[in-house]
Structures are given as structure tokens and as C-alpha cells.
Amino acid sequence: MAIRPAALRMGDTIGIVTLGSPLEPETIRTRIAYLQGMGFNVVLGRHVFDQNGYLAGTAQExxxxxxxxxxxxxxxxxxxVRGGVGVEGILPFLDYGFIRDHPKLLSGYSDITVLLNALYRFAGVIALHSLLLLDFRPETPAYNFEQFFSATSSLAAPRPIANPPEMPPLVGRGTGTVCGPIVGGNLTSFVGSLGTPFEADTRGKILLLEETHEPVNTVYRYVEQLRLAGKFRDCLGIVMGECTNCIDAYGKTYQNLIDEVIAPLGKPLVTGLASGHGTYKAAIPIGACVLMDADNGRLTLMEPAVTA
Incomplete structure (x- = not known):
């Protein structure tokens, strides 16, 4: 069973780090102020404001x-603070044994995907596919904060994973019901780890994928690479999230790709989950057990992400 970090409570201290690409200093300060206004204390990593092109400091830093x-x-x-690129570069420098012995909540999406899955695979710690610091602002939908704080603070389970009323509901594409730990996240980042010591293990897992700002033919290339790498063969079921601001290509849409490439794999399949780069962001605890009813389009979190 995966290790559940301690729950987050109002007044707790949150550590802010920049693990991939840099973010404008003023944006970081504004988001921190919003977080503090919610009642949290904040400490900053030494390299939070570093900027070196598309990276924030060296991988070691x-x-x-x-x-x-x-x-x-x-x-x-x-x-x-954000994802971007470069998170994969820090993975060889982490002490997973120490992390296992000192588990803490960590949240993010985009390029943070590779870290979430590495924490689960190598430290056995549940991590949260949910908000980044850049999402802490007045414009963020209430649904996103409700999801984030339910996942980080609530011990309630089972708990449904569902889209907000503003979004279409999840769609079940068959077949049957499966239950297992959920892994995955951003497709580009997930594919980038293939062939490395840090690629995610989908054996006996439910695989979540979402993408952003890619043409559909590129998404197809990534999906085919996952198929050839055995990631769909090994998984129990597939959850296809949104492809946010993805571009149709050669007359094909993202929905066409799901119909023509993903559905024929014959795995239990649920589509349309709002999580990751979209406006609405369901909080998905990577490594926690999820019940997937692919006939009726239902996902249920079977254990809390945190402990008291």
C-alpha cells in the first residue's frame, strides 16, 4: 500500500520550489501573497527565482x-511554481529513501508529472496531480480549490471523481469495472520518461493521460509510442483527459484519435476527465486506488490521499 502524507491544515507551512522552467518573479510573489491570504505560511527554496533560459538553475540546484x-x-x-521543462533532470539527484521516511504532500501537473510518478514508484508516496503555485489567484474556479483542499485535507473515502457542472460528465466507453492505483498525467512528459530508469510502471495500474497545445498527429505519435512500449498492454484501464487547445490535423480530431486508436485497445476506458492543463482541474492522487466503472463513466477514489 502506498504511503499517505500527513493532511494539510490551515496555518501550515508550504514550501515553494521551482523544479523546471522559471516563472516571472512578480507572478511568483503575487501567487505567494494569495496563498498567504488563504492563511498559510510559506518558505522559499533558494533557487525559486533563478532564471537560466528555459530552466531555473541547474538540475542539482x-x-x-x-x-x-x-x-x-x-x-x-x-x-x-510551475512545470515547463526540465523536471526530469532532477530525478537522479533525489534521495527516494529519505523521501519515503519523510513523506510530504506534493502537488502539480504538466512537467511535474514525471516527479509525481517517480515519487510513487521509487518512494512509495502518494503525490497529487492538482494545482501549482501559479493557479493560486482570484480567477481560479472554485471547483479547483474544492478539489485541491478535499484531496489535501479530507480523510473521506470512497469519494467520486467527477467533472464540475460546467463541464460535460465523464463518458464510459466500456468494458467493465477495474480497481487499482492510478498513475500518469501529462502525455508529453510521460512519454519523455520512456527508456529511462524513471519511466512509470503501468502494470496493474489505471493510466491517466492529458495533453495541451499539441496537434493531433503529434498526440497520435506519443500514444503510439506508449502502445509500443507496452504501457497500454500492462495497464488495467485508461482515463483520457482533455487535450487542451490541441489542434486538429489532416481532418482528424482528438476525439477521432480516441475512437480510432485508444478504444480499439479493448481496455476499460473513461474519457473527458477535466484535469491538468484545462480550466477545471480534478485532483488525482497518483498512487491511490481508484475504482473505474468503464460502462457507466464513473471514477471513485477508494482511499484518501492523506492521513491524519
């Missing part, structure tokens, strides 16, 4: 910031 947050007894939760 970013990894040291992250490990520092796991070692800091004040910090209850770790919140990266």
Missing part, C-alpha cells in the same frame, strides 16, 4: 531545493 523541503520539519506541503 533544483533537486537540492526539493530535498531541502522534505528535510525541513516546518514544511507540511511542497508546491512547485
Amino acid at each position: 533544483r533537486a537540492e531545493d526539493l530535498m531541502g523541503m522534505f528535510a525541513d520539519p516546518r514544511v507540511k506541503m511542497i508546491l512547485p
Whole structure:
């Protein structure tokens, strides 16, 4: 069974780190102020404001910031400022044994996907496919905060995973019901880890995929790479999230890709989950057990992401 970090409570301290691409300093400060206005204390990694092209400091520096947050007894939760690129570079510098012995909540999506899955696979710790620091602003939908704080604070289970009323409901594409830990996240980042020591293990898992700003023919290429790597063969079921701002290509849509490539795999399939890069972001605990009813389009979280 995966390790559940301690729940987040109002007044706790959140550690802010930049693990991939940089974010404008003023944006970071504004988002931190919003977080503090919610009632949380904040500590910053040494390299939060570093900028070196498309990266924020060296891989070693970013990894040291992250490990520092796991070692800091004040910090209850770790919140990266954004994803971008470069998160994969920190993975060899992390001490997964130490993380296992000092588990803490960590939330993110986009390129943070590779870290979420590595924390689960190598440290056995549940991590949250949910908000980044950049999402803490007045414009963020209430649904996103409700999802985030339910996942980080509630011990209630089972709990349905469902889209907000503003979105179409999940669609079940058959066949049957399966139950297992959920892994995955951003498709580009997930594919980028293939062939490395840090690729996710989908054996006996439910696989979640979402994407953003890619033409459908590129999404097809990534999906085919996952298929050839055995990731669909090994998984129990597939959850296809949104392809946010993805571009139709050669007369084909993202829905066509699901119909023509994913559905014929014959795996239990649910589509349309709002999570990751879309406006609405369901909170998905990577490594937690999920019951997937592919006939009726239902996902149910069977255990809390946190412990008291």
C-alpha cells in the first residue's frame, strides 16, 4: 500500500520550489501573497527565482531545493511554481529513501508529472496531480480549490471523481469495472520518461493521460509510442483527459484519435476527465486506488490521499 502524507491544515507551512522552467518573479510573489491570504505560511527554496533560459538553475540546484523541503520539519506541503521543462533532470539527484521516511504532500501537473510518478514508484508516496503555485489567484474556479483542499485535507473515502457542472460528465466507453492505483498525467512528459530508469510502471495500474497545445498527429505519435512500449498492454484501464487547445490535423480530431486508436485497445476506458492543463482541474492522487466503472463513466477514489 502506498504511503499517505500527513493532511494539510490551515496555518501550515508550504514550501515553494521551482523544479523546471522559471516563472516571472512578480507572478511568483503575487501567487505567494494569495496563498498567504488563504492563511498559510510559506518558505522559499533558494533557487525559486533563478532564471537560466528555459530552466531555473541547474538540475542539482533544483533537486537540492526539493530535498531541502522534505528535510525541513516546518514544511507540511511542497508546491512547485510551475512545470515547463526540465523536471526530469532532477530525478537522479533525489534521495527516494529519505523521501519515503519523510513523506510530504506534493502537488502539480504538466512537467511535474514525471516527479509525481517517480515519487510513487521509487518512494512509495502518494503525490497529487492538482494545482501549482501559479493557479493560486482570484480567477481560479472554485471547483479547483474544492478539489485541491478535499484531496489535501479530507480523510473521506470512497469519494467520486467527477467533472464540475460546467463541464460535460465523464463518458464510459466500456468494458467493465477495474480497481487499482492510478498513475500518469501529462502525455508529453510521460512519454519523455520512456527508456529511462524513471519511466512509470503501468502494470496493474489505471493510466491517466492529458495533453495541451499539441496537434493531433503529434498526440497520435506519443500514444503510439506508449502502445509500443507496452504501457497500454500492462495497464488495467485508461482515463483520457482533455487535450487542451490541441489542434486538429489532416481532418482528424482528438476525439477521432480516441475512437480510432485508444478504444480499439479493448481496455476499460473513461474519457473527458477535466484535469491538468484545462480550466477545471480534478485532483488525482497518483498512487491511490481508484475504482473505474468503464460502462457507466464513473471514477471513485477508494482511499484518501492523506492521513491524519
